[in-house]
Amino acid sequence: MSLENRITDIIVSRLNVKKEEVTNSASLKDDLGADSLDMVDLMMDLEDTFNLKISDEDGNKLQTVGSVVEFLKGKGIEA
Amino acid sequence: MNLNATAVVTGAARGIGLEIAKKLINTGWTVAALDMLEDDLNRSAHKLGSMYRPYTVNITDTQQLAVVAASIGKELPVVKGIVNNAGITRDALMMRMGEDQWNMVIDVNLTGAWKVTQAFMRSLIRAREGSIVSISSVVGLIGAAGQTNYAASKAGLIGMSKSLNRELAARGITVNVVAPGFIETEMTQKLSEEVRSDYLSRIPAARLGLPVEIAEAVAFLMSPSAKYITGVVLPVDGGLTT
Numbered sequence: 597m598s599l600e601n602r603i604t605d606i607i608v609s610r611l612n613v614k615k616e617e618v619t620n621s622a623s624l625k626d627d628l629g630a631d632s633l634d635m636v637d638l639m640m641d642l643e644d645t646f647n648l649k650i651s652d653e654d655g656n657k658l659q660t661v662g663s664v665v666e667f668l669k670g671k672g673i674e675a
Numbered sequence: 676m677n678l679n680a681t682a683v684v685t686g687a688a689r690g691i692g693l694e695i696a697k698k699l700i701n702t703g704w705t706v707a708a709l710d711m712l713e714d715d716l717n718r719s720a721h722k723l724g725s726m727y728r729p730y731t732v733n734i735t736d737t738q739q740l741a742v743v744a745a746s747i748g749k750e751l752p753v754v755k756g757i758v759n760n761a762g763i764t765r766d767a768l769m770m771r772m773g774e775d776q777w778n779m780v781i782d783v784n785l786t787g788a789w790k791v792t793q794a795f796m797r798s799l800i801r802a803r804e805g806s807i808v809s810i811s812s813v814v815g816l817i818g819a820a821g822q823t824n825y826a827a828s829k830a831g832l833i834g835m836s837k838s839l840n841r842e843l844a845a846r847g848i849t850v851n852v853v854a855p856g857f858i859e860t861e862m863t864q865k866l867s868e869e870v871r872s873d874y875l876s877r878i879p880a881a882r883l884g885l886p887v888e889i890a891e892a893v894a895f896l897m898s899p900s901a902k903y904i905t906g907v908v909l910p911v912d913g914g915l916t917t
Contacts, residue, residue, distance in 0.1 A: 631845075633800065633845075637801075640797070
């Protein structure tokens with residue numbers, strides 16, 4: 597499964613949104629309705645899934661689906 | 676009735692914690708009974724049957740707690756309830772209280788509750804329902820000579836719960852506090868006759884409470900009937916603090 601698809605699946609299950617809504621430019625908070633607790637939950641899920649640590653500072657920068665994909669790629673995660 | 680949901684109860688081997696475990700089992704919960712007292716845990720498990728699942732753990736030890744949380748996640752129904760009941764006393768007048776007496780009580784009663792709640796709360800958040808009840812004490816509300824450490828820990832649970840309520844209420848999770856008055860337990864049986872009669876004279880109901888009366892209040896706050904009750908401190912004290 598591609599990295600994009602894995603991230604999409606996590607977001608769909610955590611935020612209870614439709615797959616079609618999870619586009620690269622979608623804002624996690626504004627478009628997908630994540631509140632601060634959802635964001636923390638999502639970051640913890642990404643940490644568990646991809647076995648890495650996301651600092652609060654990095655976490656705050658992850659505002660869109662695309663930024664999450666880019667961040668994980670930057671950490672050397674391909675799929 | 677079986678709710679197919681687990682309630683984690685700390686200090687559940689005996690006393691008030693054991694009564695809470697019994698009552699929750701009667702209302703359909705599976706109880707993950709956490710305690711340091713392995714023998715008491717096993718004895719209670721023998722009496723209460725398969726809905727009472729014993730886990731020996733020191734709740735001040737983050738590593739042990741993580742291991743137990745992982746086991747419970749695998750072995751039991753989804754965790755939807757947390758009861759922070761474990762507590763100790765190390766009484767002394769403040770002039771004579773050692774720093775170790777202060778630290779030990781805060782570590783178990785307050786930090787332990789924080790650690791246990793953190794270890795299991797994600798399960799409630801995922802389920803988008805559940806209840807967290809912390810057992811405070813009237814001493815946290817009105818104070819008691821010789822218990823600056825205990826009172827601080829029990830008042831701390833109130834602040835923790837009220838704040839956590841603000842984080843979790845929108846998820847359908849209730850966070851409440853039960854503040855027992857003077858209850859017939861091993862802890863209060865150790866009191867001198869003089870202290871005991873002084874307490875009695877201050878309780879409008881003119882008797883000590885029973886552990887089961889605390890358990891009833893906890894079970895109510897964890898029941899569907901109490902879904903809209905959150906962030907409260909419920910004294911169960913025969914009118915002592917009113």
